[in-house]
Amino acid sequence: MTKELEIEFKNMLTREEYSRLLEDFTDYHQGPVTQHNHYFDTADFRLKEQLSALRIRNKNEQFECTLKIPAPVGHYEITDPLTKEQAQQMLTLKSFDANEVAQALRTLDVLPAQLNLIGTLTTHRVEFDFLDGLLVLDHSEYNGQEDFELEFEVSDEKIGRHQFLNFLKEQEIPERPANKKIARFMNSALNSTKDQ
Numbered sequence: 001m002t003k004e005l006e007i008e009f010k011n012m013l014t015r016e017e018y019s020r021l022l023e024d025f026t027d028y029h030q031g032p033v034t035q036h037n038h039y040f041d042t043a044d045f046r047l048k049e050q051l052s053a054l055r056i057r058n059k060n061e062q063f064e065c066t067l068k069i070p071a072p073v074g075h076y077e078i079t080d081p082l083t084k085e086q087a088q089q090m091l092t093l094k095s096f097d098a099n100e101v102a103q104a105l106r107t108l109d110v111l112p113a114q115l116n117l118i119g120t121l122t123t124h125r126v127e128f129d130f131l132d133g134l135l136v137l138d139h140s141e142y143n144g145q146e147d148f149e150l151e152f153e154v155s156d157e158k159i160g161r162h163q164f165l166n167f168l169k170e171q172e173i174p175e176r177p178a179n180k181k182i183a184r185f186m187n188s189a190l191n192s193t194k195d196q
Contacts, residue, residue, distance in 0.1 A: 003100075007074035008153045009164040010178035013137075017173055018148035021137055022126060032124035032139065035059035038091055039182060040115045050108055053182035054101070054115070056087050063087035065098035067105060068182075073157050078104045091117060119143065121185045131163045132156070140181060143188040149178055 013021070022029075040054045041047045047054055053068045063082040068075045080098035082090070089095040096102055096112035105112065121142040127134055136151035152167070154160025168175060179187075 004077050004079075005071055005074055006068075006077055006153065007155065007157050007160060008151050009161060010152075010180075011150045011164075011168060011173065012176040012178045013148040013150050013173065015148055017171075018137060018139060018150075021150070021171070025126075025128065025130075025135075025137075028128040028130070028135075029126045032126050033059065034122060034124050037121045037123065037181070037185075039118045039121065039185060041118055041186070042110060042114045043116055045186070046110050046114075047108065048183075048186055052108060053180070054105070055182070056082065056090060058087065065090065065101050067101045069104065069108070093117065118186065118189055121181055123181070131167075133160055133163070135167075138181075140184075142185045145188055147184065149181075 036058045038056045038058070040056075051070045054066070056063060056065050061084065063084055063086070064079050065082055065087075066077050066079045068077050070076075078101055080100050082097060086095075086097040090097060093115070096115075102112050119142070121140055123141075124139040126137040129135075130152075133152050133154035136149075136153065138149045138151065140147055140149065150168075150173070152160060152164045154163070165175075
């Protein structure tokens with residue numbers, strides 16, 4: 001189990017901006033890596049209400065379960081590594097083998113037995129070290145939608161914010177606030193439920 005503080009800045013991109021950044025920084029990366037995030041919540045969305053999110057991530061056949069909870073700056077991530085078999089059992093709601101995450105869920109008054117699989121978001125991700133942080137270019141697909149996003153993960157909030165805003169200015173990219181992927185995914189899932 002790991003518990004980390006994550007501080008990140010986000011900005012939505014157009015398809016053209018995303019493609020240009022991929023091209024301009026081609027020397028920095030090896031191209032996109034695809035990952036699948038499978039999101040869970042209770043039937044009444046108790047995690048969402050508490051600004052928290054639970055996912056199982058499959059990246060290069062490596063699996064992990066992560067619970068994100070709010071922190072004074074950024075958020076905490078509690079992560080348990082999983083075997084493929086454990087992930088499959090959790091995805092079919094047969095068992096919950098992420099012990100540290102399960103403990104943290106209880107502090108939010110959520111039991112693993114109350115969880116439902118909400119759906120899957122697929123992200124094609126490029127990431128590389130840049131300035132004092134990690135620059136991330138994401139193309140995400142979910143519920144028949146797609147979007148493009150720039151993230152900058154840092155260890156110092158003040159310095160990181162300054163560097164991120166400067167980068168947007170240098171790249172002539174307007175500031176476009178970005179909700180977290182889980183929020184965008186959940187909103188699309190709720191909207192598609194209403195449409196049915």
